[in-house]
Amino acid sequence: MVSLWNYNRHGMQKMNKILKEAVISVLLFCTVFYATLQVDWLRVLHLTPTIVGDKLSEWTWEMMSSNIKEVEDDEVRLPIDTLMREMCVANGIDTASINIVVSKTSEVNAFATVGKHLVVYTGLIKKMDNEAQLCAVIGHEVAHLQLGHIQSGIRRQALISVIMILVSGNGSGQLSEIIGDMISNSITRTKENDADAQSARYLHAMHLNPLEMANALEKLDSYGVFSFLSDHDDSKKRADRIRNMNFSDNGPYRQVLSPGTWERLQRSCK
Numbered sequence: 001m002v003s004l005w006n007y008n009r010h011g012m013q014k015m016n017k018i019l020k021e022a023v024i025s026v027l028l029f030c031t032v033f034y035a036t037l038q039v040d041w042l043r044v045l046h047l048t049p050t051i052v053g054d055k056l057s058e059w060t061w062e063m064m065s066s067n068i069k070e071v072e073d074d075e076v077r078l079p080i081d082t083l084m085r086e087m088c089v090a091n092g093i094d095t096a097s098i099n100i101v102v103s104k105t106s107e108v109n110a111f112a113t114v115g116k117h118l119v120v121y122t123g124l125i126k127k128m129d130n131e132a133q134l135c136a137v138i139g140h141e142v143a144h145l146q147l148g149h150i151q152s153g154i155r156r157q158a159l160i161s162v163i164m165i166l167v168s169g170n171g172s173g174q175l176s177e178i179i180g181d182m183i184s185n186s187i188t189r190t191k192e193n194d195a196d197a198q199s200a201r202y203l204h205a206m207h208l209n210p211l212e213m214a215n216a217l218e219k220l221d222s223y224g225v226f227s228f229l230s231d232h233d234d235s236k237k238r239a240d241r242i243r244n245m246n247f248s249d250n251g252p253y254r255q256v257l258s259p260g261t262w263e264r265l266q267r268s269c270k
Ligand SMILES: [Zn+2]
Pocket: 140, 144, 187, 192, 195, 226, 227
């Protein structure tokens, strides 16, 4: 038979146990939290920043792509895939490594983002005079990816931002904006010039007129394409730099898409 005292003693013991467990839990949590801040987990777990970066890039892209109105129309998708494939093959780039998406957006723009994703707006396709100019803009963004302009420094910052957004509970729109800003901020004037020159070389290797890179720069200066340096003087200087590159004769220049395919592509982007 259990007496009242015994019952109380038993209850007290139970209370003490719960209290002890609570204190241990709090201590454990604090220790783990402190340790998390102190330890270089990437090194301890033998993870390279690339593995973490790849996962992060996938995750970031998933969130960003929810704001992209991807065009499914074959009249648009197929010619863009063809131009992209031709550019990759002619320049020894792994075609599968870059994911190109067309977004139904009237804004005249194209951009590359983490995880080797490249987004082209229908507004840009509509404005281009010919396929070589469109390839010039795509090539500029491919060059940013191939030259490592997007990856460098972005992943670590992106990780911090993702954690902050998770903690604050803000949406994917803000994330896209933050990542976009980080990419713009990390692309310097030198990197822009390097991407322009590289894109002109891509065109040359494809047997397309590399000077269309210069024409595209001048044509698009008023739309703010090619990142943050978009004032007129700058576009003119960038175009002149391309014109002074002295490409070897690689003509006659060819037409990748038939005139009919190019026309349907532009019409479908209206
Ligand atoms: Zn750029």
